[in-house]
Amino acid sequence: MSASLSRDEVAHLATLARIDLTEAELDHLAPQLSVILDSVASLQGVASADVPPTSHALPLTNVFREDVVEPCLTPEQALSGAPEQELQRFSVPRILGDEQ
Amino acid sequence: MTTTTDTLVPFDEVLERYDPALGLEVHVELNTATKMFCGCPAAFGGEPNTHVCPTCLGLPGSMPVVNRRAVESAIRIGLALNCSIAEWCRFARKNYFYPDMPKNFQTSQYDEPICFDGFMDVDVDGETVRVEIERAHMEEDTGKSTHVGGLTGRIHGADYSLVDYNRAGIPLIEIVTKPIVGAGEKAPAVARAYVSQLRDLIVALGVSEARMDQGNLRADVNLSLAPKGSGTLGTRTETKNVNSFRSVERAVRYEMQRHAGVLDAGGSILQETRHWHEDTGITTSGREKSDAEDYRYFPEPDLVPIAPPREWVEELRGTLPENPTEKRARLQAEWGFSDLEMRDTVGAGALGLVEETIAAGSSPQAARKWWLGELARRANDSGVDLADLGVTPADVARIQALVDEGALNDKLARQVFDGLFAGEGTPDEIVAARGLAIVSDEGALSAAVDAAIAANPDVADKIRDGKVAAAGALIGAVMKEMKGQADAARVRELILDKLS
Numbered sequence: 001m002s003a004s005l006s007r008d009e010v011a012h013l014a015t016l017a018r019i020d021l022t023e024a025e026l027d028h029l030a031p032q033l034s035v036i037l038d039s040v041a042s043l044q045g046v047a048s049a050d051v052p053p054t055s056h057a058l059p060l061t062n063v064f065r066e067d068v069v070e071p072c073l074t075p076e077q078a079l080s081g082a083p084e085q086e087l088q089r090f091s092v093p094r095i096l097g098d099e100q
Numbered sequence: 101m102t103t104t105t106d107t108l109v110p111f112d113e114v115l116e117r118y119d120p121a122l123g124l125e126v127h128v129e130l131n132t133a134t135k136m137f138c139g140c141p142a143a144f145g146g147e148p149n150t151h152v153c154p155t156c157l158g159l160p161g162s163m164p165v166v167n168r169r170a171v172e173s174a175i176r177i178g179l180a181l182n183c184s185i186a187e188w189c190r191f192a193r194k195n196y197f198y199p200d201m202p203k204n205f206q207t208s209q210y211d212e213p214i215c216f217d218g219f220m221d222v223d224v225d226g227e228t229v230r231v232e233i234e235r236a237h238m239e240e241d242t243g244k245s246t247h248v249g250g251l252t253g254r255i256h257g258a259d260y261s262l263v264d265y266n267r268a269g270i271p272l273i274e275i276v277t278k279p280i281v282g283a284g285e286k287a288p289a290v291a292r293a294y295v296s297q298l299r300d301l302i303v304a305l306g307v308s309e310a311r312m313d314q315g316n317l318r319a320d321v322n323l324s325l326a327p328k329g330s331g332t333l334g335t336r337t338e339t340k341n342v343n344s345f346r347s348v349e350r351a352v353r354y355e356m357q358r359h360a361g362v363l364d365a366g367g368s369i370l371q372e373t374r375h376w377h378e379d380t381g382i383t384t385s386g387r388e389k390s391d392a393e394d395y396r397y398f399p400e401p402d403l404v405p406i407a408p409p410r411e412w413v414e415e416l417r418g419t420l421p422e423n424p425t426e427k428r429a430r431l432q433a434e435w436g437f438s439d440l441e442m443r444d445t446v447g448a449g450a451l452g453l454v455e456e457t458i459a460a461g462s463s464p465q466a467a468r469k470w471w472l473g474e475l476a477r478r479a480n481d482s483g484v485d486l487a488d489l490g491v492t493p494a495d496v497a498r499i500q501a502l503v504d505e506g507a508l509n510d511k512l513a514r515q516v517f518d519g520l521f522a523g524e525g526t527p528d529e530i531v532a533a534r535g536l537a538i539v540s541d542e543g544a545l546s547a548a549v550d551a552a553i554a555a556n557p558d559v560a561d562k563i564r565d566g567k568v569a570a571a572g573a574l575i576g577a578v579m580k581e582m583k584g585q586a587d588a589a590r591v592r593e594l595i596l597d598k599l600s
Binding site for chain 1: 134148149150165166171195247261
């Protein structure tokens with residue numbers, strides 16, 4: 001099987017994942033990721049028409065919670081792991097262009 | 101003020117050369133007691149980061165569990181929009197790095213929405229337009245960022261951002277239309293009518309506060325232009341932050357004119373997010389729109405699929421309210437309101453209140469008069485919705501009944517409302533405690549009239565000479581003497597009797 005991931009695709013994925021990769025790292029990683037993907041893809045050879053695709057291992061549906069308020073964390077607890085905080089809010093580095 | 105260098109083509113010329121295609125995405129924030137996947141309160145506001153827990157903060161080891169009532173609301177919205185309800189659907193992770201979601205992903209639905217293939221018939225200037233619904237899916241709201249530093253408070257130029265996660269995880273239903281083509285010059289009006297009537301539907305369902313100004317209902321406007329008659333779809337832009345019905349209409353119109361300017365000059369439209377600016381009525385470039393695959397959606401492994409049993413769906417169908425358009429027509433006929441009176445009542449968010457006031461015994465016109473006059477003014481002054489004023493339809497009906505009986509006049513009735521706002525009890529208790537009832541003691545009234553005549557001999561002479569219009573001055577004097585607690589019509593009768 002030929003390389004299923006191109007070097008460009010790996011570079012794009014690295015950008016999406018906010019990982020800085022050097023040219024040398026791209027050269028090194030792209031073929032490796034392809035091998036991994038191809039290995040996983042070999043599972044598709046086992047699939048047959050009578051095996052429905054599944055995304056969940058548990059044979060469960062409709063697991064619900066009633067709409068009842070439960071205790072929250074205190075703001076002190078919530079912010080205890082924050083590297084920076086101000087005005088009882090999480091302080092994060094400036095954001096450019098990624099607003100949802 | 102944000103300004104623009106965009107070339108805008110006059111609206112009429114846009115229509116000569118291009119066909120617009122519209123798409124609307126409306127996010128509805130549900131009014132459940134708790135968030136979508138955890139038991140934190142979904143209440144608006146609160147001190148920063150007080151409605152948070154390990155799940156909505158995305159802390160390691162926490163696990164989400166779906167709110168049953170949010171699923172019910174999603175299904176009811178879907179049914180009201182004539183959608184099919186999926187027999188099986190799942191959640192998906194939408195991955196991105198903006199810190200408004202502490203998990204680095206938003207839990208949403210992607211390839212398997214819970215509701216799909218519906219429609220809503222929209223009245224536009226007396227004409228019915230069918231808007232096809234592509235899907236309605238469940239997801240969660242994001243946290244609120246405040247940008248610090250920089251000049252404008254917007255993202256660009258900010259030094260850092262502060263995030264409050266109280267809103268993160270509040271249930272949202274995103275309702276997406278199919279492209280609306282063929283609307284031509286009516287495209288802006290169709291967009292407005294759709295969002296407005298969708299809001300009516302959401303209110304009738306009772307699943308959201310549905311206030312656009314508070315962000316309970318948020319519209320994104322997709323627009324593209326194609327050469328006239330080509331039957332194709334052009335590249336679209338998605339305009340966000342459109343927070344009123346009027347803005348929806350203006351944003352569509354603006355983007356049509358802007359697209360035409362770009363296309364006329366031989367340019368091509370960039371597929372991007374645009375920001376709507378309410379103050380100047382323009383859009384500015386946001387970010388380039390990511391392809392869906394850049395969000396690397398994948399099935400949410402921590403939530404099992406939802407397979408709504410058909411009995412449950414049918415049970416929920418039984419809870420649907422009367423279709424709002426039909427209901428409005430029925431009520432207008434029953435009440436004898438003019439088109440304008442009806443539009444004003446609906447626009448003020450008073451339809452339900454007026455309906456309940458009438459049900460409590462008031463005449464339709466009296467109910468409308470109080471809610472759209474005195475009470476609308478007070479709600480406006482205090483910046484709250486009519487429904488949150490603290491006055492019930494039963495109160496209004498009782499006060500009007502006292503007016504009808506002749507026990508109160510309008511001026512005294514307003515003082516009873518003062519008492520209601522001050523929490524002084526029921527209308528009858530307030531009338532008694534404040535001594536507001538009209539004085540029906542003829543002896544006292546007669547004495548006051550005699551005193552007024554004696555104090556104003558020249559006015560009395562005029563009336564004796566047949567200048568009945570002069571009676572107003574004497575009525576005023578009597579009403580003052582009686583501290584407003586007299587029936588002005590009876591006072592007038594007494595004056596004319598005595599001076600004839």
